[in-house]
Structures are given as C-alpha cells and as structure tokens.
Amino acid sequence: METTTNRRVTVVSNVNQTTRTVAILRSGKEVAQIHLIAKNKLRMKKPQRIFDASGHELTTTLDYSTIYNDALIYVSSGEAFIGVIRPDTNQHGADTNTAAEVVLLADAAFVDNDALSQLKHTATLTGVVRAVGYPDLCPGLRFPVGAAFLVRDRVYPELIGGDIGCGMTLYRLNLNANFQVEKVANRLKSLDKEWHGDKESFLCANGLMPSNHDVQLGTIGGGNHFAELQVVHQVVDQSVFEQMGLKSNDVVLLVHSGSRSLGKSVLDRVLSSSGDKRVKDGVCYLENSPDFNSYMESHDTACVWARCNRELIAQRFCAMLTAQDETLVSSKWMQTIATKLIDIHHNHVELRSERDGEKIWVHRKGAAPSDRGVVPVPGSRGAFTYLVRPRGDQYGNAFSLPHGAGRKWTRNKANATVSEKYKGSMVNVLSKTDLGSTVICEDRNLLAEEAPEAYKDIQDVVSDISNIVDVIAIMKPILTYKFRRE
Ligand SMILES: Nc1nc2c(ncn2[C@@H]2O[C@H](COP(=O)(O)O)[C@@H](O)[C@H]2O)c(=O)[nH]1
Numbered sequence: 035m036e037t038t039t040n041r042r043v044t045v046v047s048n049v050n051q052t053t054r055t056v057a058i059l060r061s062g063k064e065v066a067q068i069h070l071i072a073k074n075k076l077r078m079k080k081p082q083r084i085f086d087a088s089g090h091e092l093t094t095t096l097d098y099s100t101i102y103n104d105a106l107i108y109v110s111s112g113e114a115f116i117g118v119i120r121p122d123t124n125q126h127g128a129d130t131n132t133a134a135e136v137v138l139l140a141d142a143a144f145v146d147n148d149a150l151s152q153l154k155h156t157a158t159l160t161g162v163v164r165a166v167g168y169p170d171l172c173p174g175l176r177f178p179v180g181a182a183f184l185v186r187d188r189v190y191p192e193l194i195g196g197d198i199g200c201g202m203t204l205y206r207l208n209l210n211a212n213f214q215v216e217k218v219a220n221r222l223k224s225l226d227k228e229w230h231g232d233k234e235s236f237l238c239a240n241g242l243m244p245s246n247h248d249v250q251l252g253t254i255g256g257g258n259h260f261a262e263l264q265v266v267h268q269v270v271d272q273s274v275f276e277q278m279g280l281k282s283n284d285v286v287l288l289v290h291s292g293s294r295s296l297g298k299s300v301l302d303r304v305l306s307s308s309g310d311k312r313v314k315d316g317v318c319y320l321e322n323s324p325d326f327n328s329y330m331e332s333h334d335t336a337c338v339w340a341r342c343n344r345e346l347i348a349q350r351f352c353a354m355l356t357a358q359d360e361t362l363v364s365s366k367w368m369q370t371i372a373t374k375l376i377d378i379h380h381n382h383v384e385l386r387s388e389r390d391g392e393k394i395w396v397h398r399k400g401a402a403p404s405d406r407g408v409v410p411v412p413g414s415r416g417a418f419t420y421l422v423r424p425r426g427d428q429y430g431n432a433f434s435l436p437h438g439a440g441r442k443w444t445r446n447k448a449n450a451t452v453s454e455k456y457k458g459s460m461v462n463v464l465s466k467t468d469l470g471s472t473v474i475c476e477d478r479n480l481l482a483e484e485a486p487e488a489y490k491d492i493q494d495v496v497s498d499i500s501n502i503v504d505v506i507a508i509m510k511p512i513l514t515y516k517f518r519r520e
C-alpha cells in the first residue's frame with residue numbers, strides 16, 4: 035500500500051518572491067502538483083524548474099522525499115535560482131559545512147548552469163566567505179567570469195585570472211558628434227601593431243621598468259577587447275551627468291584592454307610553480323607568505339601596466355583620429371584632446387573592510403568595483419553602454435557590479451551560429467550594427483564570435499541590479515575598433 039505523507043509547503047515565485055501561496059503537498063507526483071499550484075495560484079505561465087530554499091534544484095524522487103513540513107519551494111520559468119544559494123544545507127536549512135554564502139544577482143538575465151556550478155564550487159574553497167555572481171555571470175575555464183569573491187587571509191590567483199588588471203577607461207573627447215564616422219574609421223590604423231614611440235620614457239613616467247612584454251604596450255589584444263566611440267543616447271540623471279563633466283552632445287571613448295602577455299605570464303608562473311599543490315581548489319597564497327608577497331608585487335605591476343596600456347591605446351586612437359603622428363603623442367598632448375572620466379580594473383584583487391571592520395580580500399573576475407563612483411556597463415558593440423552609479427552600502431554585492439553583459443554563447447557556438455546565419459554576406463552585415471554603428475574587425479572569426487547576439491541582453495543585466503545602482507546615462511556606440519590587419 036502506498037503511504038501518503040502530506041506536507042504543508044509555501045510555493046514561491048522565484049522571480050517575484052513576494053508572490054507565494056501555502057499548499058498541501060502529497061508524496062508522489064510532486065512536480066505536477068507544484069506546477070499546477072504555480073500556474074493556478076502564482077499565475078505563472080510556464081513553470082519549469084523547482085528549487086528548495088537553499089537554491090538546490092529538486093529533480094529526483096529522493097529530492098522530493100526530503101521536503102519537510104513548512105518548507106519553501108521556489109518555482110522558476112527556466113531561470114536560475116535567485117537569492118542566496120547555500121551549498122550542502124540539510125533539510126532544516128542549516129549549513130552542514132562551513133561553506134560560504136553564494137549570492138546570485140540574476141533574475142531577468144540568463145545564467146548558464148555550468149557558470150552557477152562553478153560559482154558554487156568557489157564557495158567551498160578555504161577562506162572564501164562570500165561568492166557573488168552578477169547577471170553577466172558566465173562559465174570560465176575553471177572559475178566563473180562575472181563574479182567577485184570575498185576571501186579571508188589569502189588570495190587565489192585563479193579567481194582573478196590571467197588578464198590581470200583588465201578593465202575599462204572612459205574619456206570625454208574634445209570633439210563634437212558632427213564628424214563623419216566613415217572618415218574617422220579610415221584614419222584608424224592597426225592598434226595591434228607595436229607602438230614605436232618612446233616606450234621607456236612612457237613606462238618610467240608611470241613608475242614601471244621595461245620588460246620583454248613591452249612590444250605589446252599600447253596594443254588592444256584579441257577577444258572582446260575594444261576601443262569604441264560613443265555618443266549620449268539618453269541622460270537619466272542630469273545632475274550627476276553634469277558633475278561627471280559630461281554634456282549631451284559629447285563624444286566619449288571607451289577602451290577595454292588589460293595586461294596582455296604580462297598578466298598571463300604571472301598566472302602561468304603561479305600554475306607552473308605550484309606542482310602538486312594545484313588541485314581542484316586552485317592555488318592559494320596565505321597573506322604575508324613569501325609566495326603571497328611575490329604574487330602581489332607582480333599583480334600590482336600588471337595592474338599598473340594594464341592601466342598604462344589603456345592610456346596608450348587611447349593616445350594612439352586619438353592621434354589617428356586627429357591625424358597626428360602616433361609615435362609622438364604624450365600624456366600632456368592627450369590632455370588637450372580628452373579628459374579621463376573613469377578608469378577601473380575588473381580583474382584584480384584588493385583589500386577592503388567588511389561590515390564588521392574585518393579586512394577581506396576582494397577578488398574580482400569580470401566584476402567592476404562599486405566603491406569608486408560611476409562605472410560603465412557595456413552590452414556589446416551593437417548595444418548600449420549604461421553609466422551606473424552604485425547606491426547603498428554595497429556589502430551584500432561584495433563591493434562590485436557586472437562588468438558587461440557577459441557571453442550568452444561560447445565563442446564556438448557564436449562562430450558556428452553567426453557564420454551559418456549570414457553566410458557569404460557576414461562581413462558586410464556585421465560591419466554595421468542595428469544601432470547604425472560601424473565596426474572595424476578584419477578577423478572573420480572574431481567578427482562572428484563577438485557578434486552582438488552572442489551576448490546577453492544588457493537591459494536585463496541592468497534591470498537585475500536596479501536595487502543597487504542608479505542609471506546616470508545611456509551611451510550609444512558609433513564606431514567600434516576590434517582589429518585591423520594593417
Ligand atoms: N560596447 C561594447 N561592449 C563590448 C564589446 N565587446 C564586448 N563587450 C562587453 O564588454 C564585456 C567585457 O568582458 P570581458 O570578460 O572580456 O572583460 C563583455 O561582457 C561585453 O558585455 C564591444 O565591442 N563594445
């Protein structure tokens with residue numbers, strides 16, 4: 035004879051967690067019962083996934099047998115669990131180990147399950163006290179991108195990645211928007227070729243020693259690095275916009291690049307010298323140990339180098355724009371052409387004070403700092419960039435924000451899908467965007483991999499952070515530089 039256990043549960047809408055209803059759940063066919071309750075009582079059109087209060091997805095009969103009286107059951111229409119995911123909780127909601135808090139700040143934005151698993155895994159690493167995934171969360175090689183990690187007493191180089199110091203710099207240009215984009219596009223020569231100006235003086239002025247990575251100084255690099263001219267599409271907060279030194283007819287330059295081979299060599303050194311220590315959980319260095327000191331010195335140098343790289347890319351870009359000799363540009367000259375408004379790293383580690391005053395290492399892997407004023411959150415070359423100002427104390431979101439829209443498709447998927455979709459006309463179609471902007475990218479694969487449809491919807495990303503930021507302005511791309519052969 036079948037035994038029937040009735041349990042009183044509260045069924046909650048994952049997206050809008052104030053929408054909930056109490057119901058009696060009978061054992062057997064729980065999925066169908068919960069779907070019915072979600073449709074009839076929560077007015078959900080297509081309930082799909084079911085989670086417990088810890089964020090664990092309920093998929094097996096065994097999962098359902100552990101539902102206890104008064105449990106909270108979250109129903110989603112396919113999106114990932116929203117809220118604090120606690121690894122390995124028991125049926126009463128208490129942690130069975132000391133794993134950290136996992137926070138996922140995504141609701142409207144699509145989040146890949148592999149990315150979520152990677153995020154949860156980071157919360158099990160020793161010393162990690164909070165792992166926060168932003169709506170741009172996507173899978174990395176071993177650790178996710180679009181996340182920040184608060185870690186006590188140690189640093190994990192792999193939670194920063196190889197492009198140490200990668201970030202975004204925003205300049206206001208002393209040009210008005212009336213110039214002809216195509217004319218300007220023709221002036222832009224390769225920003226991937228070596229810069230033949232006086233590197234040594236440039237480095238020295240920035241406190242850096244020459245190294246064999248300097249052939250790449252001032253070069254943009256592959257992947258999703260870019261330099262982009264944008265105009266103002268909409269001003270949302272006029273007073274903050276003006277305080278930033280912006281006017282509605284301004285043209286801005288957004289540069290996204292990092293430390294090129296220098297940062298990669300730092301991570302490579304960490305991985306190759308770690309030997310057997312490099313287990314699943316990654317290499318970590320205890321605060322003030324010799325390895326920690328040596329890593330932090332290289333990390334800090336890579337961050338300064340990355341910042342200089344963005345500055346030199348901007349100088350070369352502006353020199354080409356104004357038909358100057360790009361080898362002769364200088365910071366002083368740049369100040370007559372442009373004003374730097376924002377300059378942030380989104381791959382780095384830094385020490386901060388937590389709410390309780392305790393010092394904590396904030397690791398960012400594709401996460402913009404939220405304690406330095408307004409930051410840009412770009413979508414793609416075919417989407418808007420939002421200038422957002424953090425609001426509130428920012429503790430819950432680990433002093434960080436999304437660094438972009440984040441990839442929806444892997445590079446392989448984007449390449450295959452986009453090449454198939456546009457076939458022979460791909461280069462022509464993708465050299466313009468739906469926003470009417472022009473794209474310079476002479477590498478077919480990169481053009482496809484970086485197509486706007488390969489990225490998540492930036493509006494979803496911004497709506498997911500609407501309770502922790504204010505939108506100040508929305509910028510529209512007019513010319514994106516990715517890669518030119520000559
Ligand atoms: N405005 C533009 N945004 C872009 C472009 N290519 C990528 N992106 C966005 O930037 C972030 C950067 O990600 P990262 O992990 O490489 O640091 C990415 O998530 C996109 O949202 C572009 O050409 N223009």
Ligand SMILES: [Mn+2]
Pocket residue numbers: 197200201290291292380
């Ligand atoms: Mn980056």
